[in-house]
Amino acid sequence: MQDAAIRITKPPAFNITRGTVAGASASLVGIGLARFAYTPLLPAIIDAHWFAASTAAYLGAANLGGYLAGALLGGYLARRANATHVLRAMMLLATIAFVACAFPLSFSWFFVWRFASGLSGGALMVLAAPTVLAHVPPSRRGLVSGAIFAGIGLGIAASGTIVPLLLLQGVKQTWLGLAAIALLLTLAAWNGWPKHDAHAHTAPAHHAKHRKHSGFTLRALYAEYALNAIGLVPHMLFLVDFVSRGLGKGLDTGAQYWVLFGLGAIAGPLLSGHLADRAGFGPALRVAFVIQIVAVVLPLIGTSPALLIVSSVLMGAAVPGIVPLALGRVNELLAHHPAAQKGAWSTATTGFAVLQAGAAYGMSFLFTQNGGNYQMLFAIGAAALALALSVDLFAALRGNPENS
Incomplete structure (x- = not known):
């Protein structure tokens, strides 16, 4: 308990490199993988008879609906809660959603978890970059924000490379593989977030x-x-x-x-x-x-x-x-x-x-x-x-x- 108190009471100076890695990891998990990995998975899900083609398309739309909800929720949470805690929770939610999607128990089950993955992506999009950039000097914000959102591009690239390789092992194994990647990225980002929200003071x-x-x-x-x-x-x-x-x-x-x-x-x-x-x-x-x-x-x-x-x-x-x-x-x-x-x-x-x-x-x-x-x-x-x-x-x- 004493060690925990020490860690909380002596926040180190914000490390821009680690913060950038955390932001890029959030973009990669919440948008890059949670949204774009579904594109190459869609025909495999249909071929494996998990869902019919028309049903699977609605499941893809569930992520977009969740993304909208997450964007709205992110703004609310930004005013009500500590951003670091929210960011960690949303990356964990995306990871859990990948695990849940490995088990097609029913259309409703799958829809809820695809919606949850979209919700996490929307919230991460709203919160991750602004939380990091508030601690970055203005002269470096363009490059740092670009590096953060490069996570989206990595996810798009992964959808055409890593996902097909995982699919060789099966659809269920692909979802679990994505969950493992998301968990590793969540852990990599865990201590990279700012310890407190920055508030600039102007007249x-x-x-x-x-x-x-x-x-x-x-x-x-x-x-x-x-x-x-x-x-x-x-x-x-x-x-x-x-x-x-x-x-x-x-x-x-x-x-x-x-x-x-x-x-x-x-x-x-x-x-x-x-x-x-x-x-x-x-x-x-x-x-x-x-x-x-x-x-x-x-x-x-x-x-x-x-x-x-x-x-x-x-x-x-x-x-x-x-x-x-x-x-x-x-x-x-x-x-x-x-x-x-x-x-x-x-x-x-x-x-x-x-x-x-x-x-x-x-x-x-x-x-x-x-x-x-x-x-x-x-x-x-x-x-x-x-x-x-x-x-x-x-x-x-x-x-x-x-x-x-």
């Missing part, structure tokens, strides 16, 4: 002025980030199917483009974070919008391997790469009101989750109603991203120049 006189100037820009950022979610859906949901069935290249070729997508996802957050440290989060975000527009338009221009490779890598980089840019922009706009940053990031994440889920269902419906028109999906994605860029440019011209 209250600046708050009202800053909020007056940044209010419109912040609301515009919420809209941009949500529109960006729509732009990601065509590649995230339909890339492999587009190549394998739409172009008649076969599943193996489609999977190769998904690996390229994953490689881009690993590098994306690090590159976007580095760019933000050099140019600022606002300009970096605009560059990201332009790159995504190019990536979504390329399949409309042509379907040569060169164009599809560039499109896959660029959009793969954007999926996790846009996240540290949006988070950094939130923190910039609320630099004089740090207590509001986690709540604002929760709002942004919630909007992203709502439009991503809505776009996923909406595009799936349009796809089936229009006889499998892939070009329509990419056109919708490009339009959403162009609108996001337009909103950002309008907000920059209308808002406070120092925040542009």
Whole structure:
């Protein structure tokens, strides 16, 4: 008991490297594995007769619903509880959910645990990076946030590499293998979180002025980030199917483009974070919008391997790469009101989750109603991203120049 008291009463200085590892581990477990590992598992679950194809698709949607709930819950918990305790609990919840999914006792059982895995991912997305970045000097926040969200990219890459290897042992063994990986990452992150929440103190006189100037820009950022979610859906949901069935290249070729997508996802957050440290989060975000527009338009221009490779890598980089840019922009706009940053990031994440889920269902419906028109999906994605860029440019011209 005395030793425990000593450990609690002498908090060491925050180690940025260990904090970065903890944040990346949380992203990898909560988003990278809990969401993206299900994609290659889906056909195996159907082939093993765990669930019918239509039922298994609903189970995939359960994770998106849980993610939305987690994003909302994360904002509440950020105001009510110690962030470190919540982060540890959510990583444990994700680990337990992997174990539970190894036993398909019933549809309800599986649905609840897929929902729980999504909930943990949403809460981790809202809390992990802001908790760490509050202790990081502003000049390093871009690169650190990029490293944290690289965990998402690692999960995407793992979905095309580690999961197929685990599936050689069986579906049940794959879920248990994912649980083991999640447990190891949870333990690696356990002592990397800050011992206390950082609260910057700024003069209250600046708050009202800053909020007056940044209010419109912040609301515009919420809209941009949500529109960006729509732009990601065509590649995230339909890339492999587009190549394998739409172009008649076969599943193996489609999977190769998904690996390229994953490689881009690993590098994306690090590159976007580095760019933000050099140019600022606002300009970096605009560059990201332009790159995504190019990536979504390329399949409309042509379907040569060169164009599809560039499109896959660029959009793969954007999926996790846009996240540290949006988070950094939130923190910039609320630099004089740090207590509001986690709540604002929760709002942004919630909007992203709502439009991503809505776009996923909406595009799936349009796809089936229009006889499998892939070009329509990419056109919708490009339009959403162009609108996001337009909103950002309008907000920059209308808002406070120092925040542009």
